[in-house]
Amino acid sequence: MVKNEAQLLYDYLLPYVTANKLGKFEQMLSQRTRALTVVLEDIFKPHNASAVLRTVECMGIQDVHIVEDKNRFNPSTYVMRGSGKWLTIYHHQMKPGIQNIETCIQGLKKTGYQIWATTPHTSAVDYSELDIRQKTAVVFGAEETGISQYVLDHADQLVRIPMRGFTESFNISVSAGIILEKYGQQVRNNLDWQLLPDEAAHLKLKWMQSVVPNISAHLRQFNKIQSQRLPI
Numbered sequence: 001m002v003k004n005e006a007q008l009l010y011d012y013l014l015p016y017v018t019a020n021k022l023g024k025f026e027q028m029l030s031q032r033t034r035a036l037t038v039v040l041e042d043i044f045k046p047h048n049a050s051a052v053l054r055t056v057e058c059m060g061i062q063d064v065h066i067v068e069d070k071n072r073f074n075p076s077t078y079v080m081r082g083s084g085k086w087l088t089i090y091h092h093q094m095k096p097g098i099q100n101i102e103t104c105i106q107g108l109k110k111t112g113y114q115i116w117a118t119t120p121h122t123s124a125v126d127y128s129e130l131d132i133r134q135k136t137a138v139v140f141g142a143e144e145t146g147i148s149q150y151v152l153d154h155a156d157q158l159v160r161i162p163m164r165g166f167t168e169s170f171n172i173s174v175s176a177g178i179i180l181e182k183y184g185q186q187v188r189n190n191l192d193w194q195l196l197p198d199e200a201a202h203l204k205l206k207w208m209q210s211v212v213p214n215i216s217a218h219l220r221q222f223n224k225i226q227s228q229r230l231p232i
Helices: 005-016 019-029 046-058 100-110 149-154 172-190 197-211 215-228
Strands: 036-041 063-067 088-092 114-118 136-140 157-160
Touching: 005 197, 005 215, 019 197, 036 046, 036 100, 036 172, 046 172, 063 100, 088 100, 100 114, 100 136, 100 149, 114 149, 136 172, 197 215
Parallel strands: 036 063, 036 136, 063 088, 114 136, 114 157
Antiparallel strands: none
């Protein structure tokens, strides 16, 4: 059987990755899910943005959509503690004449996600009263302004965390922790939530590249070797 390029690269990098690290990859891949994903709309405070990404990774959620319509996303590497390299992050960045949140939401809906958006509005449903039964994307809005009007108009469900104090809402990273823990458990209880074999293999190769020292030089060498292979 002729190996494809991904398998050839895996074989090339394998001697540079410890057995312990490979075992850790397999363990984490068995717990990863794309049945639940997160959308961060116009988050701009570095500490908040980074804390949410770290929370998402710790909970085994693979995909995060970063939407920039008004604010640049500027995470803090110190707070993230390297969590970003294990995630698949989709950047919907500022482009003239394009509403990035619309592109993001419509794209998710086309791939089968329902959209649940967090808001402190009293018209929203208590997050704990809902039960996830299909792939779900949860939207968290900007710190001061919350989710945009577009999300309010196009979300399939608005959810809120009941507040029992004077303050209107939790910090976004705290809200993400509370909601994603609950919905992460529901996804694992109710859905076929694990990665497909091809998805897991792709992620494993990506993670291998993130831990091999001087990976750029290795990739150049690998490409050189491939270019010298005789065509079959």
